[in-house]
Amino acid sequence: MVREVEKRGMRLGKYELGRTLGEGNFGKVKYARHIDSGQGFAVKILDKKKILDLKISDQIKREIGTLKLLKHPNVVNLHEVLASKTKICMVLEYVNGGELFDRIALKGKFSEAEGRRLFQQLIDGVTYCHDKGVFHRDLKPENVLVDAKGNIKISDFGLSALTQHFRDDGLLHTTCGSPNYVAPEVLANRGYDGATSDLWSCGVILYVILTGYLPFDDRNLAVLYQKIFKGDVQIPKLLSPGAQNLIKRILDPNPCTRISIAEIKTDEWFKQDYFPANPYDEEEDIFIDAEAFSMQGVATDTEKDPGSPTLINAFQLIGMSSCLDLSGFFEKEEASERKIRFTSNILPKDLLEKIEDIVTEMGFRVQKRNGKVCNLVVIEIHLGILWVQLVGR
Incomplete structure (x- = not known):
């Protein structure tokens, strides 16, 4: 069990805490050094009270459970989970190159050779996740980290789904993700295949890597979603025919005819200089403190103020507006x-x-x-x- 992190300031069990790497709505990410080995880690320190206030305890449990399953060179790896009565501390692999998003913002775009290498690694990581029954559902450059050697690591599995989350129709039904990267079938709210929708997001990422800008973008969400449904993407002619063709086949708005991951791996443009990554040894056991899933005795603002408004996500809010109802793209409204x-x-x-x-x-x-x-x-x-x-x- 972890003693109160904030009070001790510098130590977290066998880790020495350092600078803050990032900060979110319900916690911080700090650099940590293992005292015995000297190895660097990233520790995600989550406040249980904020988790309960935001009603995301299931999301945190899902992220921990998902990361425990995944051990791959192109996925951020979880080492252990420590906890106290007020904090959850996820000890993660430290990726020192920052977000892919920042790399793109700095460079503008990548060459086809470098962009292909990053995309190959992205597909390797996503394929491994799908083989493990994990569907990310929020793939975007902000959730793809880059290490010092320029290799990518998929991160942030808070919105991920497992096979047990499928309904009887074999589909997922929770509308989530980031608007510019979300697949049209997810927006349609009729159920979707997690693997196929993840692949659409990979296609958007590939487009951004090679061009430096988004294939579908508009300040007006209604217009943005219409563009996504039509799938009418303008691909720069400066890209090679092979890159253009692959992007078109991935960004097919019809999930039934969209290219599959297996077909991507046989694509001539994709196969150039392709060296698949091998998963890590899965025998290593990950320690997870049982206190991490205990929320007993944590007072929440909701408990103090029962009249507080219910939190809704962006897609629920969008769905409340008739002007953004896109069901007409799929079937007539009865x-x-x-x-x-x-x-x-x-x-x-x-x-x-x-x-x-x-x-x-x-x-x-x-x-x-x-x-x-x-x-x-x-x-x-x-x-x-x-x-x-x-x-x-």
Whole structure:
């Protein structure tokens, strides 16, 4: 068990903590040196209270469980997990070259030879993950690290899924990822194959590596998603025909006809100077402190304030807006009713009074469902009646 890290300041069990490498919403990543061996590590120090407040305990457990399965040269490796009553400390492989994103921002773009080498390593790492039943679901240059030798390491498996997360239809259904890199079938919200959608993200990364900019981009999310669904990507003619062809086959908006990883590995452009990486020895056992999964006795802001709003992710928020409903790209909408959700900092009582005054002038009758005061309002127009519902979350 780990004693309180913040109080001791410099020591974490058998590790000596150093500079802060990064900082997020619920913890920090610090450089650490193993006292006996002198080897460097990256320690992800997570605050349990913040994890509970953000309701991401399942996400952290999934990331730890996933990393325990993966031991590959192109995947960031987990060494052990230490914990106290307030902290979770993930001791990870230290990758000293930073994010691929920063490399691209600095260079602008890579040569085809160097870009191909990075893409080959990315495909090796992703293939290994899929063979282990792990689907990343948030592949992007920010989640790909580069070591001192220029080799890549896939990181951040917080949104990953395992085969047991598939539904009875054999598909995943959680809409997640980063808008510019997410596959069209994920946005369609009809279920998707984790391997095929990961491959789309790899294709976007390949495009960015070779050009220095995104294939699909727009400040307006509705326009961005329309571009992704159409898959109408403009590929610079300066790229070789082989690179152009492979990008087109990966960024096929139809997941059924999209090139597979097996087909990529037989592609002539991909095969040039290709030396597949071998997975590490999997006999090494990873120590995980049982305290890491215990959240008992950790007070949360939600417990202190039961009226606090429920957190929603970006895709849930997007889905609440009718202007961003992209289901029409896949099938005709059969339902005639329409719902609109919005948020407001006006008191619910005052908000409802304003809504009633406006819609009465519009000629609607107002009926209320569920008088519970909360943070989410649903307005529904059906058969000439406007329903105002305060939804408890």
